Amino acid sequence: MESKLLRNYCKTIAKRFRFLFMVVEFDLHCHSTRSDGTFTPEQLIFEAKRLGLKGLGIVDHDVLPSKELISLAHSSSIPVLCGIELHCDDCNDVLHILGYGVNEENEEIASILEIQAEREHSRLRGLVENLNSAGMKLDFENDVVWRAKGRSVNYLDVFDALFEKKHFNNFYALKDFLDAPDCKLMPSIVFPSSEAFIRAIHSQGGLAVLAHPLALNKETRKQKIKKAIKLGVNAVELNYPYVANGYSPSSFDDDDFAFLRELVKASGLLVSGGSDFHGSVKGRVRMGLAGIGVKEFSKIAGRLKL
Ligand SMILES: [Zn+2]
Numbered sequence: 022m023e024s025k026l027l028r029n030y031c032k033t034i035a036k037r038f039r040f041l042f043m044v045v046e047f048d049l050h051c052h053s054t055r056s057d058g059t060f061t062p063e064q065l066i067f068e069a070k071r072l073g074l075k076g077l078g079i080v081d082h083d084v085l086p087s088k089e090l091i092s093l094a095h096s097s098s099i100p101v102l103c104g105i106e107l108h109c110d111d112c113n114d115v116l117h118i119l120g121y122g123v124n125e126e127n128e129e130i131a132s133i134l135e136i137q138a139e140r141e142h143s144r145l146r147g148l149v150e151n152l153n154s155a156g157m158k159l160d161f162e163n164d165v166v167w168r169a170k171g172r173s174v175n176y177l178d179v180f181d182a183l184f185e186k187k188h189f190n191n192f193y194a195l196k197d198f199l200d201a202p203d204c205k206l207m208p209s210i211v212f213p214s215s216e217a218f219i220r221a222i223h224s225q226g227g228l229a230v231l232a233h234p235l236a237l238n239k240e241t242r243k244q245k246i247k248k249a250i251k252l253g254v255n256a257v258e259l260n261y262p263y264v265a266n267g268y269s270p271s272s273f274d275d276d277d278f279a280f281l282r283e284l285v286k287a288s289g290l291l292v293s294g295g296s297d298f299h300g301s302v303k304g305r306v307r308m309g310l311a312g313i314g315v316k317e318f319s320k321i322a323g324r325l326k327l
């Protein structure tokens with residue numbers, strides 16, 4: 022019995038610190054103030070250099086890389102891949118897809134984003150109404166919308182309003198509260214189809230990456246990962262710090278990592294990785310906590326014709 026407990030304890034520790042032993046040279050999954058991060062793109066690049074990383078990926082949610090961002094990336098002394106992250110398909114078991122090598126001229130993605138911004142706005146308005154009913158008083162226009170300052174309103178604007186009103190004091194506590202099975206405050210939403218999004222990424226010569234696949238529900242995970250591969254994702258994020266990002270260590274094990282590695286190899290896919298750095302929003306995730314080495318990066322860069 023004791024040895025079983027010890028074995029489980031060691032497994033949990035191994036999961037938590039798996040990424041401390043990885044050589045990370047490129048962190049391809051970072052968010053900036055263009056969506057829900059707290060670092061500007063300039064600050065992200067500065068931080069990457071300060072940490073000694075050899076390159077970086079900026080993949081903000083629901084916003085295509087602008088001309089300014091792309092020219093900033095080009096002027097950087099380290100490679101900076103610009104892209105986008107989009108939630109797709111079933112809102113109860115969301116597929117997160119990253120698209121690198123796309124820009125604002127991609128009309129297909131732009132129209133997907135326009136529809137999505139309206140849906141997200143309505144969903145967050147609904148969330149604020151539900152929070153009010155639960156006794157957490159917020160005014161959608163006066164406490165939330167102004168925080169977006171030109172970009173689309175996102176969940177973080179609601180989170181910041183809740184922090185300011187002292188209903189919660191940190192991201193993880195609030196996320197756990199909203200994600201709890203008996204908490205029904207977050208209205209459901211229809212996300213765009215992964216098929217349409219992947220097709221739109223490819224139409225511009227971009228690279229589609231399945232992000233943090235082990236965050237998918239354990240029951241349907243394998244089926245959804247295989248579906249994403251069938252739809253044409255070019256790479257899978259094999260290296261990702263799940264526990265630091267708030268996912269329970271009990272939701273994946275070594276067999277899941279082995280399954281993924283074998284599937285990626287058998288399907289001839291590229292390997293990607295990144296920390297999902299958001300700055301101070303998710304205090305447990307530092308830049309470079311996960312990522313890839315120069316060998317994997319050069320394959321991605323080659324596919325993007327960089
Ligand atoms: Zn994600």
Ligand SMILES: [Zn+2]
Pocket residue numbers: 050052106297
């Ligand atoms: Zn992300």
